[in-house]
Amino acid sequence: MMVYDLLCSHGHRFEEWFSSSADYEAKAAAGHLACPECGDSEVTKALMAPKLNSGAAAPAPACGAPACASGMCQFGDLD
Numbered sequence: 001m002m003v004y005d006l007l008c009s010h011g012h013r014f015e016e017w018f019s020s021s022a023d024y025e026a027k028a029a030a031g032h033l034a035c036p037e038c039g040d041s042e043v044t045k046a047l048m049a050p051k052l053n054s055g056a057a058a059p060a061p062a063c064g065a066p067a068c069a070s071g072m073c074q075f076g077d078l079d
């Protein structure tokens with residue numbers, strides 16, 4: 001099973017599960033996909049936003065170390 005983010009022509013975003021990408025293609029081609037909010041069957045696959053790390057400028061609230069949560073992280077307080 002796989003989940004797709006889908007987008008209706010009115011901009012509603014929702015998720016649907018499919019057994020395969022071919023399953024999605026078949027249902028989309030047959031018009032069996034409908035927006036749960038407005039019933040629109042003009043549904044397209046939404047682009048998954050890739051979680052890109054934009055580099056050094058990206059805000060880093062925590063370094064991931066357990067000590068961060070307790071304020072003891074050496075990367076969290078450089079003063």
Ligand SMILES: [Zn+2]
Nearest residue numbers: 008012035038
């Ligand atoms: Zn909709």
